Amino acid sequence: MQTTDLLPLVLVLAAVAYGFAYMRSRAVAGPLGGIRNLKALPVYYAARAALWCAIPALIILGVWAAFEGKVIQDMVMASLPAELAPQSEGHASLTLSQISNVAAGKLDSARVPDGITGAATLLQELREKSSQFKTLLVILIAVLGGAFAWTRVAPHINARKSVERTLQRVFFLCAAVAILTTIGIVFSVIFETFRFFGKVPISEFLFGTSWSPQTALRADQVGSDGAFGVIPLFTGTLMISAIALSIAVPVGLLSAVYLSEYASRPVRAVVKPLLEMLAGVPTVVYGFFAALTVAPFIRDLAVAIGLEASSQSALAAGLVMGIMIIPFVSSLSDDVINAVPRTLRDGSLAMGATQSETMKNVIFPAALPGIMGGILLAASRAIGETMIVVMAAGLAANLTANPLDSVTTVTVQIVTLLTGDQEFDSAKTLAAFALGMMLFIVTLLLNVIALKVVRKYREQYD
Amino acid sequence: MPEATPTKAPNERPAETVIEEGKTVGAPFSSDPKFKLRDVEVFYGDTRAIRNISLDITRNEVIAFIGPSGCGKSTFLRCLNRMNDSIDICRIKGSLQLDGEDIYDPKRDVVELRARVGMVFQKPNPFPKSIYDNVAYGPRIHGLANRKSELDDIVENSLRKAGLWDEAKDRLDAMATSMSGGQQQRLCIARAIAVSPEVVLMDEPCSALDPIATARIEELIAELSESYTIVIVTHSMQQAARVSNRTAYFHLGHLVEVNDTSKVFTMPEHQLTESYITGRFG
Numbered sequence: 001m002q003t004t005d006l007l008p009l010v011l012v013l014a015a016v017a018y019g020f021a022y023m024r025s026r027a028v029a030g031p032l033g034g035i036r037n038l039k040a041l042p043v044y045y046a047a048r049a050a051l052w053c054a055i056p057a058l059i060i061l062g063v064w065a066a067f068e069g070k071v072i073q074d075m076v077m078a079s080l081p082a083e084l085a086p087q088s089e090g091h092a093s094l095t096l097s098q099i100s101n102v103a104a105g106k107l108d109s110a111r112v113p114d115g116i117t118g119a120a121t122l123l124q125e126l127r128e129k130s131s132q133f134k135t136l137l138v139i140l141i142a143v144l145g146g147a148f149a150w151t152r153v154a155p156h157i158n159a160r161k162s163v164e165r166t167l168q169r170v171f172f173l174c175a176a177v178a179i180l181t182t183i184g185i186v187f188s189v190i191f192e193t194f195r196f197f198g199k200v201p202i203s204e205f206l207f208g209t210s211w212s213p214q215t216a217l218r219a220d221q222v223g224s225d226g227a228f229g230v231i232p233l234f235t236g237t238l239m240i241s242a243i244a245l246s247i248a249v250p251v252g253l254l255s256a257v258y259l260s261e262y263a264s265r266p267v268r269a270v271v272k273p274l275l276e277m278l279a280g281v282p283t284v285v286y287g288f289f290a291a292l293t294v295a296p297f298i299r300d301l302a303v304a305i306g307l308e309a310s311s312q313s314a315l316a317a318g319l320v321m322g323i324m325i326i327p328f329v330s331s332l333s334d335d336v337i338n339a340v341p342r343t344l345r346d347g348s349l350a351m352g353a354t355q356s357e358t359m360k361n362v363i364f365p366a367a368l369p370g371i372m373g374g375i376l377l378a379a380s381r382a383i384g385e386t387m388i389v390v391m392a393a394g395l396a397a398n399l400t401a402n403p404l405d406s407v408t409t410v411t412v413q414i415v416t417l418l419t420g421d422q423e424f425d426s427a428k429t430l431a432a433f434a435l436g437m438m439l440f441i442v443t444l445l446l447n448v449i450a451l452k453v454v455r456k457y458r459e460q461y462d
Numbered sequence: 463m464p465e466a467t468p469t470k471a472p473n474e475r476p477a478e479t480v481i482e483e484g485k486t487v488g489a490p491f492s493s494d495p496k497f498k499l500r501d502v503e504v505f506y507g508d509t510r511a512i513r514n515i516s517l518d519i520t521r522n523e524v525i526a527f528i529g530p531s532g533c534g535k536s537t538f539l540r541c542l543n544r545m546n547d548s549i550d551i552c553r554i555k556g557s558l559q560l561d562g563e564d565i566y567d568p569k570r571d572v573v574e575l576r577a578r579v580g581m582v583f584q585k586p587n588p589f590p591k592s593i594y595d596n597v598a599y600g601p602r603i604h605g606l607a608n609r610k611s612e613l614d615d616i617v618e619n620s621l622r623k624a625g626l627w628d629e630a631k632d633r634l635d636a637m638a639t640s641m642s643g644g645q646q647q648r649l650c651i652a653r654a655i656a657v658s659p660e661v662v663l664m665d666e667p668c669s670a671l672d673p674i675a676t677a678r679i680e681e682l683i684a685e686l687s688e689s690y691t692i693v694i695v696t697h698s699m700q701q702a703a704r705v706s707n708r709t710a711y712f713h714l715g716h717l718v719e720v721n722d723t724s725k726v727f728t729m730p731e732h733q734l735t736e737s738y739i740t741g742r743f744g
Contacts, residue, residue, distance in 0.1 A: 265550060343587035347650070350545060350583075351600040352576035352657065361599065362589050 003065050006135060010061070010142050014054035017146030021049030024153045032155055040160035045149075048159040051166050053146035057138050064134045072126045076119050084115040099123055189440065192433035199427040200228045205434060207231065211397035211408075213417060213428045228431055230438060232399040236314065236407035240389060241382040243318025243403060244325060248378055251322075252329025253371065259330070260337040261359055272334065279327040283387040290320035290392035302404050309404040312394035318403065321388050328378040329371075336370025337363060369454040376450040380443050386411040410435050478732040481716045484514040487731045488721035490710075492518040496661065496691045497542060502556035504537055504546070511537050513715040514556075519661075524683060524692040526702035526723065529712030530738065535695045538712070539663050541565075542693065543579040544572055560661075577604055580654035584666040586646035588638035588653070593630050596638045596649055597621060600657035616656055624652035625682055644675025651682060655690070662686065664694040668701065680705050699739055703727050711735045 025045040029035045035042055076099060077085075077092065086092035095116070101107040102120035109117045153159075197205070208229020255275065259268050295316035302309035340363045348358040364371075386409075394406035395416060417432040478487050484501070495518035504512035512534045519525055527535035537546070544565060546552045558565040565575060577600070588596050597617045600606075607613035617634070621627040626648045630641075638649055647667060654662055664683070668676040683692060683705045696702050702709050702723065709726040711719045711734070719732045730736040 341587070343583060343585055344589060346545060346548075346581075346583060347587040347589065347653075348599070349548065350543060350576055350581035351603065351653065352573045353599075353603050354573055357603050361603075366590055 002131070003061060003134075006061055006138050007058075010054055010057045010138065013057070013139070013142040013146060014050040017053035017142075017149065018046045018050040020146070021150050021153055022046035024150060028153060028155060038155050039158040040163075044159040044163050045153045047163045048166075049146055049149035049153070051163065052149035053142050055166070056145050057142035060141055061134070061138050064130075064137070068130050068134070072123065072130060075126060076123045079122050080119055081115040084113060103127075186440070189433050189437050192430055193437040195425075196427060196430035196434040199430065200434075204228060205230055205431075209399050211413070213413070213431050226427060228427065228434075230410075230435065232397040233408060233410045233413055233435070234438075235399060235401075236393070236397070237383055237409040237411075239314050239401070239403060239407060240318045240321060240393060240409060241379060243315060244321035244382040244385075245375070245379055247319060247322025248325040248329050248382075249375055252326045252374075252378070253333055255326070256330040256333035256337060257359055260334050261355055261363075272331070276327045276331055278324065279331075281324070283324065283385065284391075286320050286324050287387045287391035290316050290388050294320055295392050298404070307404060310394070310406045312392060312406040313404045314393050314407045315403040317389045317391075317393035320392060321382055321385055324385070324388070325378040325381050328381060329374050332374030332377065333367070333371045336367040336374075339370070340366045372450060372454050376446060380446060383439070383443060383446075384411060386415055390415065410439050414439075476729075476731050476733045476736050478719075481713065481718060481734065483716065484516070486516065486717045486720055488719045488726070490517045490717070490720040492520040494521050495519060496521045496561065498557075498559040498562070500557040502538070502541065502554070502558060504534070504541060505553045505555075506549070507551045511715055512541075515717040517710065517717060517720060519691065519693060520708070522687065522689070522691055523708055524687045524694065524706045525708045525710060526706035527693065527695045527710050527712060528697075528699060528702050528738070529718075531697075532714075533712040534715040535710075535712045536665050538717075539665055539693060539695050542661070542663055543576050543581055545581065547572065577657050578659055579661040579663060580657065580659035581663040582647070582650050582654050582665070582667045585670050586643055586650055588641075588646050588649050590637065590639055592635045593638050593641070593649060594634040597652050597656050599653060604657055606657065620652040620656040621649075623655055623686065624648045625678060625685075626652055642675070644671050644678060647671060647675065647679060648682065651679070651686075655686070659690065661691040661693065664692065666695050666697060669697060676701070699727070711738060713738075 022042050022045065025038060025042040026035070029038050029042070032038075038045075073096065077096070080086075080095070084095065086095050098107065098112060098116055099119045100123065102109050102112055102116060103123045109120065205228050208227060209231045210227040210229045211232050212227040214226040259272055259275075263271060291312070295312055298313055298316050298319075299309045299311050344362050344366060345358060348362045349355075353361065389409045389412050393408065393412075395408050395412065396406050397408050397413070398405050400407065414432045414435050417429060417435075423429065497517075497519040499515065499517045499519070502512055502515045502517075503510065515538065527539060529535050540546045541554055541558060542560075542565070546554065554566060560575070560579065564570065589599065591599075594617055597620050598613055601613055601616050607616055618627060618631075621630055626645060629645060630649075638646065641649065647670070651662075651667075668679050671679065680701060683694065686692060687705075687707075694702075694705065706723045708720060709723045710717060711726065711730075711732070713734050719726065719730060719735045721731070726735060727739060730739060
């Protein structure tokens with residue numbers, strides 16, 4: 001049986017174990033005068049039986065599936081006659097794929113050496129045996145586990161505790177998956193980044209003012225030297241994010257104030273979901289809007305007042321991105337403003353303060369930590385945004401402070417470096433990982449600073 | 463000090479036994495009213511929270527509103543400085559006048575009204591600012607001080623009147639929220655009187671405080687009653703008896719009885735009042 005078939009089978013067995021243990025616990029409880037005389041409720045005995053049945057079986061299944069291929073492979077390779085034994089790693093993988101192709105019937109066995117054919121037969125046999133063993137073992141363990149738990153359904157045994165403990169471990173495992181994934185991502189990026197810095201000096205990367213990620217295919221190629229200075233990318237990212245935030249923060253904050261303090265309930269019920277819908281528009285749609293509507297409009301406007309402007313500009317991308325992140329600011333701010341205690345609001349109003357004075361002097365300072373959180377979320381969203389910039393701001397890595405020029409950002413460059421067919425050992429491709437690392441460090445720093453700021457204010461306003 | 467139990471013989475029951483809407487026994491009216499309130503009704507949506515109440519609040523008196531929970535006394539209090547305005551579903555009918563001017567006149571400036579009618583709440587609610595900034599809050603928004611020194615004077619005077627100056631003078635820059643509950647409540651009183659209101663409304667000002675802090679607030683009310691009209695809602699009949707000149711007994715949205723405090727607590731005219739002050743319900 002295949003792993004994919006065994007999985008449901010184990011679950012069915014667990015369900016059966018659950019049912020049997022449940023019935024047995026009721027049967028045990030009956031003569032004692034009801035389930036109150038058991039140490040735990042029947043569902044706990046049942047759940048424990050199901051866990052005993054499923055978890056060891058699933059562990060065995062997982063381990064078997066993980067090592068099965070490798071073990072069979074080694075056995076097959078060891079069985080090859082001496083003259084066919086591979087000399088190099090490349091040769092080994094070639095031989096192996098030959099063997100498995102013969103085994104799968106894709107390759108005519110007449111066209112390969114006898115040794116290979118023999119190995120293919122062995123491979124086939126081993127696979128079948130492994131599958132049989134696996135099926136037997138898993139079913140056996142599941143049944144044994146379930147039966148063991150079934151025998152342990154007794155009034156004096158407290159199943160509740162062990163179920164609780166197991167569930168706790170399951171929850172921990174889930175949390176660990178998220179953390180381990182993050183760590184894995186970080187390490188893979190770090191590793192590639194070091195490879196990149198082996199090819200391009202770190203000082204050139206950090207302080208270079210020119211970005212032109214080209215690498216020569218041949219030594220005598222013209223323009224073979226790429227430039228990997230990251231500064232134009234970061235200025236581009238910062239400029240676009242700054243434009244976006246200068247739109248989103250005031251508009252978002254003031255609309256949050258309107259929604260929470262001034263809008264009547266029906267207005268709020270309509271406007272708030274509409275505003276939040278802005279966050280649900282796919283970024284590629286914002287990209288169309290920026291590239292086809294906003295960017296030409298800005299160029300025409302600039303030309304009309306006598307400025308030079310490119311058809312793709314940082315301003316267009318920043319403006320549209322600003323609109324996109326309005327809901328991040330407004331929705332979170334609205335929530336924290338609403339969370340400010342009513343007594344503070346009443347206190348200020350009762351002093352004869354107007355609504356706007358109350359807002360400015362009392363509610364806003366009290367809500368500031370939460371508002372900062374919303375703004376930082378919006379900022380990290382702006383820094384990480386890619387699609388709008390690709391479409392509206394261009395790919396040219398200009399080092400400029402003019403928002404009417406076309407610029408590019410870190411994320412956009414990562415995309416262009418990694419799309420298409422790439423060899424994964426050239427400086428050009430590895431540069432993407434270095435950029436990713438930089439971006440990661442920058443956003444991490446932003447978050448740390450944000451946490452510090454928020455904590456400082458929170459002490460002051462609680 | 464009057465006792466909180468009636469001294470009449472048990473066979474002499476009060477004459478009034480039923481509530482008649484709009485009728486209040488005792489002496490609800492006054493010849494020199496600060497507030498003149500007539501036929502006041504308050505609705506929360508379709509619920510009638512206040513049923514046809516008429517009452518005068520005399521200049522510079524301390525009047526206590528007592529009654530079982532949910533009887534409408536806090537709602538009625540909050541009508542006096544229009545704090546119910548911020549509740550969407552709340553509607554108010556009838557005539558409410560402060561010094562002969564309609565409180566609910568649409569042209570009326572609520573800011574000006576609230577500067578004249580201050581309020582202290584049930585739970586101490588100092589702003590998350592320094593002690594100084596809390597007291598200076600009102601004077602600042604109303605532009606009562608032209609110079610820093612004037613503002614300093616107002617803050618000092620208010621804190622002195624609230625009996626908090628000696629405790630607070632060395633830590634005016636400390637966060638108000640770092641003070642004890644009783645100090646916070648006195649700070650809220652200082653904050654309310656810093657704008658020199660004519661009336662101070664107090665909504666159960668001691669219900670969140672311990673007995674010692676309560677005693678201090680009650681002393682303070684006695685001192686303030688010389689210069690302000692004070693309306694206090696309280697759940698403690700002893701407190702009403704100690705601090706007020708007149709007492710108003712509310713029941714299920716009706717104003718049942720109003721009279722001099724000594725009379726209410728010794729010879730209530732309405733049977734419901736008697737039941738309440740003798741602790742038969744409440």
